[in-house]
Amino acid sequence: xxxxxxxxxxxxxxxxxxxxxxxxxxxxxxxxxxxxxxxxxxxxxxxxxxxxxxxxxxxxxxxxxxxxxxxxxxxxxxxxxxxxxxxxxxxxxxxxxxxxxxxxxxxxxxxxxxxxxxxxxxxxxxxxxxxxxxxxxxxxxxxxxxxxxxxxxxxxxxxxxxxxxxxxxxxxxxxxxxxxxxxxxxxxxxxxxxxxxxxxxxxxxxxxxxxxxxxxxxxxxxxxxxxxxxxxxxxxxxxxxxxxxxxxxxxxxxxxxxxxxxxxxxxxxxxxxxxxxxxxxxxxxxxxxxxxxxxxxxxxxxxxxxxxxxxxxxxxxxxxxxxxxxxxxxxxxxxxxxxxxxxxxxxxxxxxxxxxxxxxxxxxxxxxxxxxxxxxxxxxxxxxxxxxxxxxxxxxxxxxxxxxxxxxxxxxxxxxxxxxxxxxxxxxxxxxxxxxxxxxxxxxxxxxxxxxxxxxxxxxxxxxxxxxxxxxxxx
Ligand code: NDP
Numbered sequence: 001x002x003x004x005x006x007x008x009x010x011x012x013x014x015x016x017x018x019x020x021x022x023x024x025x026x027x028x029x030x031x032x033x034x035x036x037x038x039x040x041x042x043x044x045x046x047x048x049x050x051x052x053x054x055x056x057x058x059x060x061x062x063x064x065x066x067x068x069x070x071x072x073x074x075x076x077x078x079x080x081x082x083x084x085x086x087x088x089x090x091x092x093x094x095x096x097x098x099x100x101x102x103x104x105x106x107x108x109x110x111x112x113x114x115x116x117x118x119x120x121x122x123x124x125x126x127x128x129x130x131x132x133x134x135x136x137x138x139x140x141x142x143x144x145x146x147x148x149x150x151x152x153x154x155x156x157x158x159x160x161x162x163x164x165x166x167x168x169x170x171x172x173x174x175x176x177x178x179x180x181x182x183x184x185x186x187x188x189x190x191x192x193x194x195x196x197x198x199x200x201x202x203x204x205x206x207x208x209x210x211x212x213x214x215x216x217x218x219x220x221x222x223x224x225x226x227x228x229x230x231x232x233x234x235x236x237x238x239x240x241x242x243x244x245x246x247x248x249x250x251x252x253x254x255x256x257x258x259x260x261x262x263x264x265x266x267x268x269x270x271x272x273x274x275x276x277x278x279x280x281x282x283x284x285x286x287x288x289x290x291x292x293x294x295x296x297x298x299x300x301x302x303x304x305x306x307x308x309x310x311x312x313x314x315x316x317x318x319x320x321x322x323x324x325x326x327x328x329x330x331x332x333x334x335x336x337x338x339x340x341x342x343x344x345x346x347x348x349x350x351x352x353x354x355x356x357x358x359x360x361x362x363x364x365x366x367x368x369x370x371x372x373x374x375x376x377x378x379x380x381x382x383x384x385x386x387x388x389x390x391x392x393x394x395x396x397x398x399x400x401x402x403x404x405x406x407x408x409x410x411x412x413x414x415x416x417x418x419x420x421x422x423x424x425x426x427x428x429x430x431x432x433x434x435x436x437x438x439x440x441x442x443x444x445x446x447x448x449x450x451x452x453x454x455x456x457x458x459x460x461x462x463x464x465x466x467x468x469x470x471x472x473x474x475x
Pocket of ligand 1: 294295296395
């Protein structure tokens with residue numbers, strides 16, 4: 001398998017030539033080397049407030065039936081003091097610490113010690129040893145893709161132990177939700193701090209490190225590009241996918257079990273959330289090899305943003321709809337439920353097809369059919385730090401001809417569908433669509449900035465050919 005992969009070097013690398021060939025003026029691409037005041041202010045804001053935001057949301061469900069306004073009213077009217085709220089907050093428990101330690105250890109075990117076997121019998125699934133994209137230093141990392149297998153094994157364990165052997169209750173996650181938050185924070189901070197120290201003293205690839213000279217920026221956005229322990233334990237692939245995204249569906253199942261326990265039934269809104277988010281999670285693991293080519297893995301360095309974000313932000317805030325539905329069991333009218341399901345499925349279809357079109361286009365170097373026709377594209381070039389020139393292509397047909405990030409548009413439609421399952425009584429479940437809109441719009445701008453510094457004038461030709469970012473004719 002490995003030998004086969006060695007031969008299968010990416011199409012881009014086949015077109016290597018020397019620096020002298022370059023006709024373009026672009027500089028080396030990657031994360032910003034200089035930190036402007038706006039980035040610094042945003043980073044300080046997030047470092048200070050992101051953990052508080054997570055706490056506030058979870059606490060407001062625990063103590064205020066998911067009202068985001070009532071805690072503020074209580075505090076401003078003097079009805080309650082911060083200490084009253086804090087004193088009512090469940091603390092870290094040995095039980096939660098044990099559950100969390102077991103959980104992370106189990107995921108590490110599945111990631112490192114169980115080579116993928118799914119690709120051997122699942123037609124169309126790409127797993128096992130796969131190559132990532134070329135890093136700015138010209139390195140091509142290898143990854144063991146076994147996330148789908150980890151997800152399946154974890155869920156089989158979950159159902160067997162919760163419903164057959166009765167080792168624990170299926171509500172275990174909901175019942176320990178706030179104590180587990182403290183554990184997730186400890187891991188998130190520990191891994192981000194370790195990554196920072198590692199970047200300074202024993203980086204995996206020194207040429208792919210970036211030091212801006214600003215401590216907070218480096219801590220938040222990361223120094224090392226692909227920190228690893230040993231040959232295979234890749235921080236980005238593990239933390240992005242395993243503790244958070246494998247947990248996502250389990251967390252939702254635990255919420256559904258809690259609804260059943262409290263009200264004797266699971267509402268159609270809870271089923272919709274479980275199904276739509278379940279499709280998204282399964283899609284992620286089915287396409288984990290494709291994920292190696294996304295911005296998270298290809299361009300972002302590993303710091304607090306990814307380390308803490310994957311341990312805390314993702315599992316706690318991406319699952320807010322299910323949490324809300326435990327406190328407010330919404331039973332949707334059938335027509336509304338069908339409408340939301342359709343919105344979610346169409347959003348998912350656009351998201352998947354757009355990503356698939358780019359993946360197919362890049363894998364075949366443009367020798368494929370998009371909507372039954374040969375794809376149209378713009379030829380472009382860029383350079384790595386060692387001065388090697390690479391060639392690439394930017395597609396201008398299919399969904400990529402409609403807008404430069406139509407995959408984000410599909411993602412946003414799906415995100416809106418999750419929120420709509422919760423009705424309109426509270427704003428808390430709508431946090432997700434607000435957050436995703438900010439995240440993906442910012443990501444669009446960030447990515448385009450990076451692509452411009454990577455491709456230079458070729459990128460300008462591309463934006464002239466595809467002028468809109470998310471919604472054709474509007475933005
Ligand atoms: P994309 O998959 O859109 O990748 C952007 C990269 O693709 C660019 O940097 C460029 O890279 C290349 N590219 C851009 N335009 C073209 C083109 N026309 N033809 C070929 N290649 C092109 O972005 P992401 O990695 O951010 O997103 C992947 C998916 O993940 C999206 O569907 C997004 O919605 C989802 N996502 C979900 C998040 C969540 O929290 N739920 C968070 C972030 C993303 P190159 O340098 O190779 O040219």
